[in-house]
Amino acid sequence: MAPRKIIIDTDPGQDDAVAILLAFGSSELEVLGITCVAGNVPLALTQRNARIICELAGRTDIPVFAGAVRPMVRPLVTAENVHGKSGLNGPELWEPTMPLRKEHAVDFIVKTLRTQRDGVVTLCVLGPLTNIALALIKAPDIAEHIHEIVLMGGGCFEGGNITPAAEFNIYVDPHAAKVVFQSGIPLVVMPLDLTHKALTTRSRIERFKNLGNKAGIFTAEMLDFFERFDMEKYGSEGAPLHDPNVIAYLLKPEMYKGREVNIEIETESALTMGMTVVDWWRVSGREPNAMFMREVDDDAFFELLFERIGRL
Numbered sequence: 001m002a003p004r005k006i007i008i009d010t011d012p013g014q015d016d017a018v019a020i021l022l023a024f025g026s027s028e029l030e031v032l033g034i035t036c037v038a039g040n041v042p043l044a045l046t047q048r049n050a051r052i053i054c055e056l057a058g059r060t061d062i063p064v065f066a067g068a069v070r071p072m073v074r075p076l077v078t079a080e081n082v083h084g085k086s087g088l089n090g091p092e093l094w095e096p097t098m099p100l101r102k103e104h105a106v107d108f109i110v111k112t113l114r115t116q117r118d119g120v121v122t123l124c125v126l127g128p129l130t131n132i133a134l135a136l137i138k139a140p141d142i143a144e145h146i147h148e149i150v151l152m153g154g155g156c157f158e159g160g161n162i163t164p165a166a167e168f169n170i171y172v173d174p175h176a177a178k179v180v181f182q183s184g185i186p187l188v189v190m191p192l193d194l195t196h197k198a199l200t201t202r203s204r205i206e207r208f209k210n211l212g213n214k215a216g217i218f219t220a221e222m223l224d225f226f227e228r229f230d231m232e233k234y235g236s237e238g239a240p241l242h243d244p245n246v247i248a249y250l251l252k253p254e255m256y257k258g259r260e261v262n263i264e265i266e267t268e269s270a271l272t273m274g275m276t277v278v279d280w281w282r283v284s285g286r287e288p289n290a291m292f293m294r295e296v297d298d299d300a301f302f303e304l305l306f307e308r309i310g311r312l
């Protein structure tokens with residue numbers, strides 16, 4: 001079977017980096033490009049980090065683009081407290097030599113969707129939705145060419161991780177999220193409810209280290225750093241490994257369980273800004289606009305990561 005074509009839109013971030021490595025290790029997927037956005041750290045760092053990951057995996061053939069430097073309306077909020085100053089703290093980093101493409105990320109997304117028509121491209125979104133919303137505003141015709149958007153963001157029963165009500169990716173650019181959730185494009189949402197069940201325990205980090213290849217050791221070093229903040233915050237055995245669930249869903253959808261629901265994004269209330277209002281019990285009468293995943297088989301998820309990152 002021909003590999004599934006994807007664009008990864010991302011703000012690396014250690015968990016974004018693991019997601020990208022998972023995609024690179026999986027022959028079922030063809031990464032058409034990586035588009036970067038400001039989020040965990042400013043854009044200058046997220047695009048640099050994306051190129052570091054490509055070089056680590058020997059995939060300097062993958063085009064990397066820089067996109068939006070800030071959210072559509074609100075000022076940028078970053079998360080160095082979680083990811084470190086570089087966004088990728090843990091392993092020793094280097095200055096990447098592979099070039100950043102000159103084209104803007106939004107233009108790459110638009111051009112790709114106009115040439116690769118008939119719903120063959122899936123957008124995998126691992127950060128704030130700014131680039132995707134801007135592409136949809138610039139070229140509304142692309143909506144019908146998108147197979148689906150699979151994104152990490154939001155929460156329902158689990159609450160928020162940046163405010164009591166909001167998850168980071170949606171909170172950073174709620175206006176962009178609103179554009180995407182109202183677009184009518186098929187959406188699959190990987191929220192905190194699910195990612196908080198995919199924890200980087202000590203033994204799992206050891207497994208990455210023992211893969212013995214560069215990507216495995218780099219992953220272990222990233223997760224070693226990443227885990228500190230979240231373990232303290234949640235009092236849990238490890239940190240949630242959020243973003244790789246987006247890619248894992250494409251590879252093994254049977255690991256996930258969820259429900260078609262209506263999701264609206266709060267963009268007005270100061271108290272609940274960026275909240276995903278999930279109509280889990282279908283009480284609003286609003287039409288479902290997303291598949292909201294709530295369960296993951298976490299052992300199978302990590303086995304998939306070990307296997308695929310081990311191939312790099």
Ligand code: BDR
Pocket residue numbers: 013014015016040079082126127152161167168169242243
């Ligand atoms: C999301 O926010 C970022 O910190 C992570 O990379 C992930 O995409 C989790 O809320």
Ligand code: CA
Pocket residue numbers: 010011012013015016040126127243
């Ligand atoms: Ca991310």
